Amino acid sequence: MSKSIFYHAGCPVCVSAEHDILELVGSENVEVVHLGEDTSRIPEAETTGVQSVPALVTPNGNALHINFGASMADLKA
Amino acid sequence: MSKSIFYHAGCPVCVSAEHDILELVGSENVEVVHLGEDTSRIPEAETTGVQSVPALVTPNGNALHINFGASMADLKA
Numbered sequence: 001m002s003k004s005i006f007y008h009a010g011c012p013v014c015v016s017a018e019h020d021i022l023e024l025v026g027s028e029n030v031e032v033v034h035l036g037e038d039t040s041r042i043p044e045a046e047t048t049g050v051q052s053v054p055a056l057v058t059p060n061g062n063a064l065h066i067n068f069g070a071s072m073a074d075l076k077a
Numbered sequence: 078m079s080k081s082i083f084y085h086a087g088c089p090v091c092v093s094a095e096h097d098i099l100e101l102v103g104s105e106n107v108e109v110v111h112l113g114e115d116t117s118r119i120p121e122a123e124t125t126g127v128q129s130v131p132a133l134v135t136p137n138g139n140a141l142h143i144n145f146g147a148s149m150a151d152l153k154a
Contacts, residue, residue: 004101020135024081024102058097065144 002059003029007045009036014054017066021056030056079136080106084122086113091131094143098133107133 006021008014022030033041035053045055049063056064083098085091099107110118112130122132126140133141 016139017141020137020139020141023137024106024133024135029101056101058101060097060100062093062097064094064097067142067144 003031004059005031005033005048005057006054007033007035007041007050007057008054010034017054021054021066025056080108081136082108082110082125082134083131084110084112084118084127084134085131087111094131098131098143102133 004025006018008018018032035042035045048057048061050057052065054066056066058064081102083095085095095109112119112122125134125138127134129142131143133143135141
C-alpha cells in the first residue's frame with residue numbers, strides 16, 4: 001500500500017489527531033508533514049485538495065479533513 | 078486493539094470516506110454504524126462526542142470528524 005500523508009501545523013489538536021491516526025493506520029504507512037515548519041510543501045498539499053489541517057491524504061488521493069473537536073477534558077485542563 | 082466505530086448517514090460523501098477509512102484502518106478493525114437507519118445509536122454517538130457525520134471514534138474514545146471535500150471530478154460527474 002502506498003503511504004498516506006498526514007498534514008498538520010503543530011497545534012495541540014493536530015498532534016492529538018496525529019497520534020490517533022498513526023496508531024490506527026500504522027506509523028509506517030503515514031508520512032507526517034508539518035506545514036508550519038515546511039512551508040515549501042503547502043502548494044503540494046493544496047494541489048491534493050487539502051483545505052485545512054489536520055488532514056489525511058489517502059493513497060488513492062482523497063483528502064480527508066479531520067476535525068478533532070476539543071474534548072471537555074481538554075477545555076478544563 | 079479495540080475497534081474503532083465509523084458513524085455515517087449513507088450520503089455519497091460518507092460512503093466515499095468510509096471506503097477510504099476501511100481500507101486504511103482495516104475493515105476488521107472498524108464497526109460501521111449507519112445512523113440514518115439505526116437511529117437508536119444516535120445517543121451513544123452523541124455521548125462519545127460525535128457532532129457530525131462521517132466521524133470515526135477511535136479505540137481511545139476520541140471522535141475524529143471527517144470532512145471529505147468533494148473532488149472536482151465528483152462535481153463534474
